[in-house]
Amino acid sequence: MAAKDLYEKDFYQVLGVDKKASADEIKKKYRSLARDLHPDKNQGDAALEEKFKAVSEAYDILSDSKKRAEYDEARSMFERGGFRAPTGGQNFQGGDFNDIFGGGNPQDIFANLFGGGGRRGPRKGSDLQTESAITFKESVFGTTLDLKLNTDGNGPQNISARVPAGVNDGAKIRVKGKGAPGEAGPGDLFIQLQVKPHPIFSRKGENLVLTLPVTFAEAALGADIKVPTLAGDDVTVRLAAGTPTGRVLRVKGRGIKKGAITGDLLVTIEVQVPRKAEGKAQEAIKAFAAATAHEDVRAEFISKAKL
Known part of the structure; x- marks a missing residue:
């Protein structure tokens, strides 16, 4: 042209x-x-x-x-x-x-x-763009896309594209020579990635993040708890006695590997309160309340409110 x-x-x-x-x-x-x-x-x-x-x-x-x-x-x-x-x-x-x-x-x-x-001289063909959705797990570990696209005007063609590990939502990958045809050769194809959210995992930079539910007893007395990983296996974390909701535990090296960098798995503790306590459980809670009645957990909070 x-x-x-x-x-x-x-x-x-x-x-x-x-x-x-x-x-x-x-x-x-x-x-x-x-x-x-x-x-x-x-x-x-x-x-x-x-x-x-x-x-x-x-x-x-x-x-x-x-x-x-x-x-x-x-x-x-x-x-x-x-x-x-x-x-x-x-x-x-x-x-x-x-x-x-x-x-x-x-x-x-x-x-x-x-x-x-x-x-x-002759002009190279135009670059084309398309979109493809991948799972959260595929975005972390990488995958290969198999697409069927019309890019040359001669019917659909199968295109294979490698998605590297650690890509973010909205990232683009380039497939050379799979764009529109031209006198000087075809252009390139750009694929914009849409990462589907995971039910429990999310990411923060190169770290994986999840919220772990624990019982009141586990948080109060301490416990060894198994935590799932995105790779499919479990890791065990030690919950110290008296662990509050919101505390973050770090599991080294179980995050996203991107090049020479590997992130961590960040586990946020969420203490679960029983929706309904009956029988022995109710009696035990009442006994616990009586035994700790001398503790005023809101004393410091109230004093700060008066400042």
Whole structure:
């Protein structure tokens, strides 16, 4: 595609966003359009496939702050008649192009922006983007995605992509050469990952976090308690006598391994209060209350309230 065709395009109009739209607004709009226009959802519809490619091309430029700034400058000059496509050596009118792009001409600038164009030779295909959901466990230990996507206009193809261990929700992985076709070769495919939440585990940096329920007796008297890990085995932690709700115990090296760094497992204690005590349990609690009646657990709290 010639440079003239590129700088005459209004990528903001293609995405349906304002020229002052923030990066988040552009991303949100693209994701909405990509879901509706994706070839997997509209197989056999050539018009929607072309529109999907145009949207992907626009997002590729507007999502990159450097490319967007250069495009905005060149587009502004084009709208004011400041330059036109080269026709025998006359590249620029009405000003000094050196002031904006350091001596380059529109052909060179858009060749850099779009991976080839104009006099620079054939252009590489556009990058494409899709989404994939993975489990929390897969995000921690890594996995391989097997996707079936329409990326070349010739029907679906199977794509295998490796997800490294320790990725966060919203991370992107790149699969080279699996984007839209082009004269100079295909673009790349970017896969944005959505990590499903786990029923009990979450993460804080490279540490795994869980809340462990314990009985009043275990917290008061102390106990050795088995704690599940994301790997599937159990570790035993020592609960000291008198452990309160909210205390955090650390299990070294049982967190997320990312490169040379391995996090820990952080276990937050939550003391469970019986919802209903009957019979001997009720008698034991009453006896405990009588034996500790001299202790005023709110004395310090009340004194602080009066400060």
